[in-house]
Structure formats: C-alpha cells, structure tokens
C-alpha cells in the first residue's frame with residue numbers, strides 16, 4: 249500500500265549554519281516524489297532526517313502515527329523496518345558477493361531460514377535484472393549494476409517507503425532511462441511510497457507524481473508534477489527547465505547587478521510538459537493520473553505541445 253509521510257515545520261541547523269527551515273509537505277501514500285535543489289541545499293540531510301539518522305531542531309516527521317523526530321529509539325527501530333534505502337553509491341560491502349549483499353538485511357533483521365532467504369533474494373535480483381550476477385563482487389560490476397544491486401537490497405524487507413539518494417548519478421543516459429523505467433515498474437508492483445533525490449532534470453520531468461524544490465534554505469515549492477512544470481515562479485521555472493536566466497547563479501543567488509542586467513531579457517518559453525513515464529506492462533500505477541488532469545482541474549493552460557507523445561523527445565519510451 250505504501251504509507252504517507254507527513255512533514256511539518258521541519259528545521260535543521262548544523263552549529264550556526266541553517267540548512268533548511270520550516271519545511272512542510274505531505275508525501276502521499278504510494279506516490280513517487282522527486283526532491284530537487286542545488287548542491288548543498290540539504291537534500292541528503294532531509295532523507296536522513298526522514299529515517300531518523302539526523303534529528304531536526306524543530307518540527308515533526310509523522311509516519312503511521314509515530315513522530316520520527318521525537319520518538320524513542322525502540323519506536324525508531326520498529327519504524328525503520330518500513331524503509332528501504334538506496335544510498336548514493338549503492339553502499340555495497342566490497343568483500344561480499346552480490347547475493348550476500350542483498351541477503352544481508354534479511355540475515356540481520358529476520359529469523360528466516362537460508363532457503364526462505366534464497367527465494368526472496370532471487371526474486372529481488374530478478375526484479376532488477378541481476379540474475380546470473382549473484383557471485384560477482386561489487387568491484388567487478390558496472391556502476392549501473394551496483395545501483396540495481398543496491399535497489400534489490402533496499403527491497404528485500406518489503407518496504408512501505410523507499411528512499412533513493414541520487415539513484416542516477418554517474419549513470420549514462422541509456423542506463424538512466426532503464427533505471428527510471430525500473431523505478432516506475434517497481435512502484436506499480438510494490439505500491440510503496442517513493443522519495444527520490446536527483447539532479448537529472450529529464451528524470452524529474454517524466455518520472456514523479458510530485459516534485460519538491462529546496463532552494464535558499466527553504467522548500468520553494470512542492471506539488472503535482474504538472475503544477476511545477478507549468479509554474480512561472482522564477483526559481484522553479486529556472487531550475488526545472490535548466491535555464492541560465494533567473495535568480496539562481498553559479499554560486500547560490502545572483503547579485504542585484506546581475507539580476508538588473510537580466511531584467512529586460514526575454515525569458516525562453518516554457519517547454520512542453522512531457523507525458524509521464526508509464527509501467528512497461530501498460531497497466532497504470534495506482535497513483536497515476538491522466539495526462540493534463542491537474543492543469544484542467546486547476547484552469548492552467550499548459551505550454552503548447554504538452555502531453556503529446558510525438559514531442560516526448562527524451563521522455564517515455566525514448
């Protein structure tokens with residue numbers, strides 16, 4: 249089913265450095281969310297706060313009635329069993345083969361027999377397309393395979409929530425497309441809540457149900473994919489369309505002179521909103537909405553050419 253994550257007024261500083269303040273959003277059960285933001289805006293810190301590895305200064309993260317930010321160690325231990333986490337580098341044990349890496353959480357956290365473990369491990373390795381690679385060491389395989397092995401390991405405890413920290417960093421565009429399809433297929437199959445941190449604008453434009461943007465120590469916007477992709481809000485518009493014109497500079501914000509120099513430059517038009525990536529078996533995900541529905545319901549005219557498979561370009565099926 250997946251479970252909802254309700255984040256309210258979340259604030260975190262390290263010493264005097266405020267990372268983000270008053271972050272409030274609800275990640276709906278079973279939906280795919282992408283969190284974006286320039287480097288250093290605290291996306292990884294946010295993911296770590298969601299699993300209780302980092303304690304916020306203020307605010308709450310409520311999952312199934314438990315506040316991760318203030319609960320006891322014992323409750324935290326229980327609630328963590330709901331999570332699967334794909335770390336940025338796959339975080340494999342270098343001296344263990346892929347089979348043992350994927351089996352690790354089952355041996356650590358359950359009392360299952362080796363034959364039960366075997367059937368779960370093989371099922372998850374099949375899911376991510378790694379059958380036949382069980383005896384390989386992490387150092388012997390490509391980055392893309394390591395990511396998929398990390399994903400298999402994140403799934404063995406049948407998580408209700410899966411957190412992905414830059415699952416596509418270091419992957420070539422073709423592997424990124426395969427990984428995106430895998431993420432959508434997995435969401436359809438296990439119906440868990442997915443939170444994905446990525447820098448890949450194409451993934452962000454085509455994969456999620458919801459998008460959040462962290463910028464300048466706060467959550468600039470969070471909402472349905474179509475809402476952000478049609479937004480004229482300068483920071484959102486600039487970031488989601490990878491444009492140079494806008495308030496974001498090479499290092500944090502542009503200064504007043506830079507912005508003044510841009511003031512009479514015409515903004516490039518918003519590109520069409522691509523179709524959302526669908527499961528490869530053609531059966532819609534539970535959270536999937538018809539293309540253009542959000543725009544219609546909210547009286548927003550999407551950019552010309554939106555939701556046409558012909559202009560999907562780098563989108564579904566590409």
Ligand SMILES: Nc1ncnc2c1ncn2[C@@H]1O[C@H](COP(=O)(O)OP(=O)(O)OP(=O)(O)O)[C@@H](O)[C@H]1O
Nearest residue numbers: 262265267285286287288289290291292293294447
């Ligand atoms: N344990 C820690 N102690 C002190 N400062 C930290 C700690 N963890 C993170 N930070 C600081 O918090 C800020 C946000 O870090 P974070 O890793 O979350 O950024 P990010 O948005 O994930 O960046 P990137 O896109 O480069 O991965 C950085 O300035 C970092 O130095």
Ligand SMILES: [Mg+2]
Nearest residue numbers: 291292293413
């Ligand atoms: Mg990070």
